[in-house]
Amino acid sequence: MYIVERPEILVAGYAVRTTNAAEADPSRALLPGLWSRAGVPGAFAHVPGRVDDNLYAVLTDYESDHQGAFTQVVGVAIRTAAGLPEGMVAVRVPGVHCLKLEAHGPMPQTLIEAWQRIWSYTQGGGIPARAFSTDLEVHHADGVDLYLAVLPAPAGQGRDRVQA
Numbered sequence: 001m002y003i004v005e006r007p008e009i010l011v012a013g014y015a016v017r018t019t020n021a022a023e024a025d026p027s028r029a030l031l032p033g034l035w036s037r038a039g040v041p042g043a044f045a046h047v048p049g050r051v052d053d054n055l056y057a058v059l060t061d062y063e064s065d066h067q068g069a070f071t072q073v074v075g076v077a078i079r080t081a082a083g084l085p086e087g088m089v090a091v092r093v094p095g096v097h098c099l100k101l102e103a104h105g106p107m108p109q110t111l112i113e114a115w116q117r118i119w120s121y122t123q124g125g126g127i128p129a130r131a132f133s134t135d136l137e138v139h140h141a142d143g144v145d146l147y148l149a150v151l152p153a154p155a156g157q158g159r160d161r162v163q164a
Contacts, residue, residue, distance in 0.1 A: 001099045001121070003128070006136065006147045008095035011056045012047055013075015014038060015089050020066060031072060038074040046085050051077035057137035058091050065132050066119055093134050096149045104143035111137075111144050118148060128152065 014037055022028040037043065038055065056077055063069040073091050081090035099121075103114040122130050128150040136147040 001101045003150070004098055004100045004147070006093075006095055006098045006100075006149075009051075009056070009093045009136070010078050010081065010090060011058050011073060011075050011093060012078045012081060012084050012088050012090045013044070013056070013058075013073045014087065015071055015073040015091075017061070017069055017071045019069050034072065034074050044076045047076055047078060047088070048083045049079035051079060055139040057139070058093055059135040059137075060091060060093075060133070062132040065130075066122055091134075093136050096131070096133070097128075097152070098136075098147040098149055099128070099130070101146045101148070102143060103146065107144070114144070114146055118146070 014034055016030040016034045018030045023031050044050065054077065056073075056075055058073040058075075059070050060073070061069075061071040073089060075088065078090070084090060099118075101114055101118065103110045118130075131149040131151050133149045135149055138145045138147070
């Protein structure tokens with residue numbers, strides 16, 4: 001994992017509010033349905049002002065930490081929120097310092113393993129600590145880049161590369 005500055009981005013898509021505990025129970029999981037909806041060919045074809053062909057997942061509105069509720073929006077990067085199709089929301093992802101983790105390999109297993117690594121880092125008290133403000137997944141042809149907002153590192157502990 002590396003520390004990077006993530007630029008601000010605007011994402012439009014579909015949203016659900018859930019918890020990791022709910023997602024572990026197939027009878028309560030909402031994310032598979034959200035991803036199915038977003039993965040339909042042409043699901044975002046009518047979104048005006050698209051920036052690129054990547055798919056974005058924004059994790060925001062954290063209730064507390066990785067054990068609390070959060071909102072996930074799956075969609076596309078846009079230039080402006082004007083004229084969004086009905087049923088879509090827009091969320092501004094602020095530019096902040098982040099941990100960046102690249103996940104390459106068979107999906108979704110590689111992404112699941114990346115999140116398990118992140119949870120381990122979080123539970124182990126990794127420095128810098130996660131901010132639990134707004135996190136971002138960028139899904140592209142080569143895999144997924146995860147950007148996790150972090151708190152400022154204590155004096156003398158800032159690093160460009162962190163162990164997880």
